[in-house]
Amino acid sequence: xxxxxxxxxxxxQIFDDFFTFLRFPSIATDSQYLQDVQxxxxxxxxxxxxxxxxxxxxxxxxxxxxxxxxxxxxPHKKTLLLYAHYDVQPVDPLNLWTTxxxxxxxxxxxxxxxxxxxxxxxxFYTLCAIRDFIKHYGSLPxxxxxxxxxxxxxxxxxxxxxxxxxxxxxxxxxLLVVDSxxxxxxQPTLALGxxxxxxxxxxxxxxxxxxxxxxxxxxxxNPNRALVQLLAKLHHENGRVAIEGFYxxxxxxxxxxxxxxxxxxxxxxxxxxxxxxxxxxxxxxxxITSNWFRPTLEINGLSGGYGGEGFKTVIxxxxxxxxxxxxxxxxxxxxxxxLVTDFLKQHTPASLKLEIEIHPGAAPGFRRLPNSSLVxxxxxxxxxxxxxxxKKILMGGSIPIVPQLMEAAHAEVLLIGTAxxxxxxxxxxxxxxxxxxxxxxLTIFRLLELYQVEAQKNKT
Amino acid sequence: xxxxxxxxxxxxQIFDDFFTFLRFPSIATDSQYLQDVQxxxxxxxxxxxxxxxxxxxxxxxxxxxxxxxxxxxxPHKKTLLLYAHYDVQPVDPLNLWTTxxxxxxxxxxxxxxxxxxxxxxxxFYTLCAIRDFIKHYGSLPxxxxxxxxxxxxxxxxxxxxxxxxxxxxxxxxxLLVVDSxxxxxxQPTLALGxxxxxxxxxxxxxxxxxxxxxxxxxxxxNPNRALVQLLAKLHHENGRVAIEGFYxxxxxxxxxxxxxxxxxxxxxxxxxxxxxxxxxxxxxxxxITSNWFRPTLEINGLSGGYGGEGFKTVIxxxxxxxxxxxxxxxxxxxxxxxLVTDFLKQHTPASLKLEIEIHPGAAPGFRRLPNSSLVxxxxxxxxxxxxxxxKKILMGGSIPIVPQLMEAAHAEVLLIGTAxxxxxxxxxxxxxxxxxxxxxxLTIFRLLELYQVEAQKNKT
Numbered sequence: 001x002x003x004x005x006x007x008x009x010x011x012x013q014i015f016d017d018f019f020t021f022l023r024f025p026s027i028a029t030d031s032q033y034l035q036d037v038q039x040x041x042x043x044x045x046x047x048x049x050x051x052x053x054x055x056x057x058x059x060x061x062x063x064x065x066x067x068x069x070x071x072x073x074x075p076h077k078k079t080l081l082l083y084a085h086y087d088v089q090p091v092d093p094l095n096l097w098t099t100x101x102x103x104x105x106x107x108x109x110x111x112x113x114x115x116x117x118x119x120x121x122x123x124f125y126t127l128c129a130i131r132d133f134i135k136h137y138g139s140l141p142x143x144x145x146x147x148x149x150x151x152x153x154x155x156x157x158x159x160x161x162x163x164x165x166x167x168x169x170x171x172x173x174x175l176l177v178v179d180s181x182x183x184x185x186x187q188p189t190l191a192l193g194x195x196x197x198x199x200x201x202x203x204x205x206x207x208x209x210x211x212x213x214x215x216x217x218x219x220x221x222n223p224n225r226a227l228v229q230l231l232a233k234l235h236h237e238n239g240r241v242a243i244e245g246f247y248x249x250x251x252x253x254x255x256x257x258x259x260x261x262x263x264x265x266x267x268x269x270x271x272x273x274x275x276x277x278x279x280x281x282x283x284x285x286x287x288i289t290s291n292w293f294r295p296t297l298e299i300n301g302l303s304g305g306y307g308g309e310g311f312k313t314v315i316x317x318x319x320x321x322x323x324x325x326x327x328x329x330x331x332x333x334x335x336x337x338x339l340v341t342d343f344l345k346q347h348t349p350a351s352l353k354l355e356i357e358i359h360p361g362a363a364p365g366f367r368r369l370p371n372s373s374l375v376x377x378x379x380x381x382x383x384x385x386x387x388x389x390x391k392k393i394l395m396g397g398s399i400p401i402v403p404q405l406m407e408a409a410h411a412e413v414l415l416i417g418t419a420x421x422x423x424x425x426x427x428x429x430x431x432x433x434x435x436x437x438x439x440x441x442l443t444i445f446r447l448l449e450l451y452q453v454e455a456q457k458n459k460t
Numbered sequence: 461x462x463x464x465x466x467x468x469x470x471x472x473q474i475f476d477d478f479f480t481f482l483r484f485p486s487i488a489t490d491s492q493y494l495q496d497v498q499x500x501x502x503x504x505x506x507x508x509x510x511x512x513x514x515x516x517x518x519x520x521x522x523x524x525x526x527x528x529x530x531x532x533x534x535p536h537k538k539t540l541l542l543y544a545h546y547d548v549q550p551v552d553p554l555n556l557w558t559t560x561x562x563x564x565x566x567x568x569x570x571x572x573x574x575x576x577x578x579x580x581x582x583x584f585y586t587l588c589a590i591r592d593f594i595k596h597y598g599s600l601p602x603x604x605x606x607x608x609x610x611x612x613x614x615x616x617x618x619x620x621x622x623x624x625x626x627x628x629x630x631x632x633x634x635l636l637v638v639d640s641x642x643x644x645x646x647q648p649t650l651a652l653g654x655x656x657x658x659x660x661x662x663x664x665x666x667x668x669x670x671x672x673x674x675x676x677x678x679x680x681x682n683p684n685r686a687l688v689q690l691l692a693k694l695h696h697e698n699g700r701v702a703i704e705g706f707y708x709x710x711x712x713x714x715x716x717x718x719x720x721x722x723x724x725x726x727x728x729x730x731x732x733x734x735x736x737x738x739x740x741x742x743x744x745x746x747x748i749t750s751n752w753f754r755p756t757l758e759i760n761g762l763s764g765g766y767g768g769e770g771f772k773t774v775i776x777x778x779x780x781x782x783x784x785x786x787x788x789x790x791x792x793x794x795x796x797x798x799l800v801t802d803f804l805k806q807h808t809p810a811s812l813k814l815e816i817e818i819h820p821g822a823a824p825g826f827r828r829l830p831n832s833s834l835v836x837x838x839x840x841x842x843x844x845x846x847x848x849x850x851k852k853i854l855m856g857g858s859i860p861i862v863p864q865l866m867e868a869a870h871a872e873v874l875l876i877g878t879a880x881x882x883x884x885x886x887x888x889x890x891x892x893x894x895x896x897x898x899x900x901x902l903t904i905f906r907l908l909e910l911y912q913v914e915a916q917k918n919k920t
Contacts, residue, residue, distance in 0.1 A: 195674065199771045207735035210887045213758045214655065214857020217786050218750035219730070219738035224759035225695065232692030235685060270679070275668040278679035279811045290678035298673050299684035300765045300774055307763025307780055310489035310614055311659045311819050312550060313857075314760055314886060320767055326677050351739045359771050397674025397773075 003445040006132050007438055014441075015111075015434070017047065018124050021086075022104040022113040028063050028087035029154035037063055037150055040086055044148065051131035053146070058166065060158030061151075063087070067169060068146040070130075072139060077455065079143040081172035081409050083401075084123035084179060085152035088115035089426045096428035110431040117432040118425035122178045122417050123148060125437050129444035141452035145172060147405075152179070155361050156401040163408040174374045175411035177402055178444075180395075181419030185436060187391060188382035188443075191415035192261065192375065193367025194395035194402065195295070196327035198336055198358070202344060204230070204319045205353040210305075211315040223319035224304040226352055231321060233347050234297055238283035241297045243343045249330040253293050253367075260370020262391040263288045292394040295365075296326045297340070326365070326398065333362035363400035366413065374412045377454070381446035382416075385439055418443070463905040466592050467898055475571075475894070477507065478584050481546075482564040482573040488523050488547035489614035497523055497610055500546055504608065511591035513606070518626065520618030521611075523547070527629060528587075528606040532599060537915065539603040541632035541869050543861070544583035544639060545612035548575035549886045556888035570891040577892040578885035582638045582877045583608060585897050589904035601912035605632060609861070612639070615659070615821015616861040623861075623868040634834050635871035637862055638904075640855060641879030643729060645896060648842035648903075649851045650835065651875035652721065653827025655755070656787035657858035658796055658818070662804060664690070664779045665813040670765075671775040683779035684764040686812055691781060693807050694757055698743035701757045703803045709790040713753050713827075720830025722851040723748050733881050751856035756786045757800070786825075786858060793822035823860030826873075834872045837914070841907040842876075845899060878903070 001009070024040035027033040041057070041064035048055045053068040066086075071079075091101040091114050099105040101114035115121070126146070134140060147170065149159045163170070182189035204223040211220055236242050253261075265287040271277055281290035304319030306312035325336055337358050348354040368375065370392050379390040399415065406413045418440040424430045461469070484500035487493040501517070501524035508515045513528040531539075551561040551574050559565040561574035575581070586606070594600060607630065609619045623630070642649035664683040671680055696702045725747040731737055741750040764779030766772035785796055797818045808814040828835070830852050839850040855875060866873045878900035884890045 195677075197674075197773070199773070201771070209734075209884065211734060212857060212886050213756070213760055213784060214657075214786060214855065215751075215881060216734065216740075217655075217756040217758055217856055218742075218745075218754055219740050219747055219856075220734070220736070221740045222758050224762050225691070227762065228688040228691040228759065229695075231685075231688040235689070274671060274676065274680070276666050276680070276811065279809075280676075280679050280681040285678075287679055291675075294678055296673070296677040298677055298682050298775060299688065300673055300772065300776075301767040302684050302687070302762045302764040302779060303767030305759070305761040306550070306552075306782060307761040308550070308552075309491075310550075311661070311782060311784070312489075312760060312886065313657070313659070313784055315758060316760075319762060322766060322771060324673060324771070324773055326674060349739070351736060395674065396677055396679075397672065 001136070003442050006136060007441055010132065014128050018111070018121070019104040021120055021124055022115055023102055025102045026087050026115070026150065027090050028151050030090060034062060037087060041066060041150060044086055048127065051127060052134055053130070056169070058162050060162050063150040063158050065150060065159055065162060066148045068148070069144065070134070070140050071143045073141060073143045077142050078174065078451070079145065079172040080451070081170060081175045081411055082126060082144070082146040083175065083177045083405060084126060084146070085119045085149045086123055087150045087153050088120065089118070089153050093428060098429055101430070106434070109435065110433050111437070112429060112431045114430055116430055117419045117423035118430065119152065119179045121432040121437055122419065122440060125441040126178050126444050129441045130448070133445055133448045137452070140448065141455040145170065152401065159401060160404060163404050167408045170405070170409045172409045172411040175405060175409050175413040176378070177399065177405070177413065177415045178417050179399070180415035180417040181421065183421065185420060185433070185439070186386065186388055188386045188388060189391045189393055190375065190378060190382065191395045192370060192392055193329070194365060194397060194399050194415070196331065196333060196363045196365035196403065197324060197398040197400060198327060198333045198362040199322070199324040200337065200340070200359060201357045202321050202323065203355040204348065205317060205355065206351070207317050210317050213313040213315045216315050220315050221349055221351060222315045223352060224316060226349055227304060227319040227321060230344065230347050231299055234343070239280070240282050241295070243297070243339050245339050246295070246297070246336065249332070250295060250328055251330055256371070257369060260392060262393055291396040293328060295328050295331055298324050300324050326396065328365045329367055331364065333364055337362065361400055363398060364403050365398070366403050366406060367394055368413060372412055374414055377450050378414055378416060378447060381443050381450055384446050385442045416443070461596070463902050466596060467901055470588070470592065474588050478571070478581070479564045481580050481584055482575055483562055485562045486547050486575070486610065487550050488611045490550060494522060497547060501526060501610055504546055508587065511587060512594055513590070516629070518622050520622050523610040523618050525610060525619050525622060526608045528608070529604065530594070530600050531603045533601060533603045537602050538634065538911070539605065539632040540911070541630060541635045541871055542586060542604070542606045543635065543637045543865060544586060544606070545579045545609045546583060547610045547613050548580065549578070549613050553888060558889055561890070569895065570893050571897070572889060572891040574890055576890055577879045577883035578890065579612065579639045581892040581897055582879065582900055585901040586638050586904050589901045590908070593905055593908045597912070600908065601915040605630065612859070612861065615819060617820045619861055620821070620864055623864050627868045630865070630869045632869045632871040635865060635869050635873040636838070637859055637865070637873065637875045638877050639859055640875035640877035641881065643726065643851070643881065645880060645893070645899070646846065646848055647851060648846040648848060649853055650838055650842065651855045652830060652835070652852055654825060654855040654862060654875060655858050656791065656793060656823045656825035656863070657784060657860050658787060658793045658822040659782070659784040660797065660800065660819060661817045662781050662783065663815040664808065665777060665815065666811070667777050670777050673773040673775045676775050680775050681809055681812060682775050683812060684776060686809055687764060687779040687781060690804065690807050691759055694803070699740065700742045701755070703757070703799050705799050706755070706757070706796065709792065710755060710788055711790055717827070717829070720852060722853055752854040753788060755788050755791055758784050760784050786856065788825045789827055791824065793824060797822065821860050823858065824863050825858070826863050826866065827854055828873060832872055834874055837910055838874055838876060838907060841903050841910050844906050845902045876903070
């Protein structure tokens with residue numbers, strides 16, 4: 001039997017178990033679901049034990065983290081660390097769901113449920129593939145560690161803490177984050193990196209209460225005016241961030257790096273999706289370079305005075321902005337936070353009060369080289385399963401826990417998965433096709449086979 | 461009984477009725493309060509009829525305007541037109557109110573409620589004083605018209621239209637706008653003019669929905685960024701408005717005008733009230749000149765993306781600003797609106813959509829000369845009540861309807877009132893002291909007595 005035949009012969013039981021997994025409303029961000037989160041973890045722990053793996057449960061802030069292991073390959077073999085999560089996003093607006101989010105429903109080849117794609121689906125096909133590989137071949141060709149956390153959707157706060165004390169348990173050669181996706185089902189895609197992130201809130205404050213724009217107009221420095229003047233200084237006319245030192249640690253990608261990535265920007269797809277052409281790049285920078293290799297400084301929120309219907313002749317006492325930076329590798333979040341803070345302080349009028357709050361959860365960016373053995377191994381397994389060349393891309397977004405995981409595990413990292421942009425993750429009617437599930441399963445199974453081939457080569 | 465004894469003997473009933481008046485959330489600018497605005501007008505109409513005055517109700521865009529009259533003095537007597545308004549400002553931020561804005565609360569001699577000062581308080585003491593004068597003396601020495609509108613805080617749109625058809629009903633010799641104030645409770649003040657106003661909303665729009673700052677960061681022109689860059693261009697470093705032609709029609713005050721006005725700026729009082737020193741003047745311009753004789757361009761509202769707790773990595777599709785100009789005499793609102801619009805269009809990036817809405821209710825500024833007979837009459841009544849010399853000032857704020865009212869009534873105008881700068885009008889915890897209320901009542905009562913004295917003089 002090949003992997004596909006194995007899957008098809010087990011299919012009914014696999015989806016029965018998957019539906020049970022999906023029925024737990026494991027919304028970790030909402031404390032009223034705490035018991036459900038814990039029940040979900042308990043069920044998952046028992047399921048993994050039945051797969052023949054050992055499981056450790058780490059409790060931090062009441063949300064269990066599971067580490068499933070099979071280390072029987074022995075110290076001379078490679079170690080693969082996998083990562084997924086069993087917590088899910090909240091479900092509102094509930095009324096937009098066709099069937100209830102925690103009553104999984106199979107329609108037209110799609111499984112509808114919160115978490116069906118993100119990330120219970122990907123977590124579960126990975127587990128099933130590992131179990132069935134062991135059953136079929138008798139053992140794993142590598143040491144396997146599968147870390148499954150319960151707070152990904154709420155900032156991985158517990159896991160961040162655990163990583164400091166559990167480094168040894170997580171040591172690995174390769175780290176695969178199974179929480180990513182591909183553009184289309186016939187187009188396997190590998191994300192070789194993501195940008196980092198840093199977020200902050202700033203306030204400009206004058207006096208002790210909102211003012212009347214007649215009584216104080218011409219007397220007060222309007223905090224709204226001071227704010228726009230301050231924020232307008234953040235960028236040069238050419239689109240570059242004007243903060244001294246901001247780009248100091250930005251390294252241009254090498255020709256080799258570019259050559260190994262699929263750097264084609266699909267202008268038509270972008271415009272169809274968003275309704276405008278990309279014009280937010282620095283002068284002379286193409287869209288792919290801008291989104292993958294360059295950091296940004298965005299104003300994600302502006303608020304001051306009255307923004308509702310009609311008009312209010314107010315001079316606000318407080319004007320607020322939310323800023324974020326997407327960071328590229330080697331830009332240290334702490335250093336950038338300091339540079340931005342210094343710049344804001346330097347350009348705020350002395351008579352206004354400036355308050356800056358750097359939010360927790362900042363993370364650096366990372367990118368791996370396209371020619372690493374891990375990339376080649378994973379590409380190969382995708383291509384074997386999908387019979388199509390595997391695209392290599394970078395993410396403009398961020399997965400803040402990944403750099404911490406990389407550092408703790410000392411491992412080479414990749415983001416993989418078979419989620420599609422059309423899966424409605426984080427939205428009503430989230431779904432995952434049975435085909436995506438099977439393809440994910442087959443890719444993991446194939447990857448383990450490739451490790452086996454590699455191990456046998458090394459032996460001979 | 462003198463006026464003060466009359467007030468004190470009626471006090472309980474007066475404040476009971478005042479509290480009823482304050483309980484109506486008559487926020488005319490927000491359409492969800494339409495019924496409350498109408499209920500407020502109905503209640504007020506019935507109250508005025510009980511005072512023995514005749515009342516006409518004019519409905520324009522569903523917001524009633526009331527005209528209370530007592531014309532029994534006859535055509536040979538002078539006619540006094542009074543003006544006040546019963547609509548109030550919105551109440552947000554609601555969480556900063558100590559007690560709910562529409563549940564009046566008496567604490568330490570102050571009545572806390574939205575509208576307690578602006579302008580229900582001043583409207584109501586005026587009504588009570590007229591009623592009690594008629595009750596005490598049997599009749600009025602002049603023909604009285606009291607116009608009470610319901611859209612002052614949202615630009616007097618309905619009244620503006622009415623003024624075109626109701627000129628005859630509003631003919632008067634003197635027009636007193638009871639919506640003004642004094643610096644301190646022991647310092648009667650007369651406002652001889654006010655600045656005009658022009659308000660607008662502008663939006664910068666990109667694409668058809670909010671974007672993810674990872675996926676689109678470095679591709680989208682963040683409308684928030686475009687907005688701050690656009691708005692930062694509105695002023696020069698020296699504080700002057702950077703729009704060409706903005707100051708073309710601004711005339712400096714004459715030496716005579718300055719001499720008749722109390723041009724002393726009380727720095728200490730300002731700082732105590734607002735918690736900061738005035739630093740928002742154009743370079744080289746003193747505070748009084750800046751607030752009375754110079755126009756402004758303010759950013760009254762900023763809104764774009766996420767401004768709440770925590771963080772959201774959004775690039776908004778729409779960024780919004782609310783702008784207003786305070787205008788001085790001879791600056792025409794239409795012309796200034798065009799200049800501002802042209803400037804905004806000229807400086808908006810071509811790939812973003814700019815929407816500008818000029819709100820109705822724009823009005824020019826006005827200033828009257830300090831030596832008129834009306835000024836002398838009103839000064840005298842203030843000085844008789846307060847036992848202190850009456851200051852003559854200009855208002856930095858605006859009462860947009862006044863220039864139109866002046867024109868419709870063909871009357872000499874003055875702005876009067878006992879509101880204090882510390883009353884938190886347009887802000888949380890608006891309040892009015894019972895003493896301010898009584899002094900306002902006594903001033904109106906005294907003014908009517910002075911008209912009586914004048915009428916008797918003319919008879920003899």
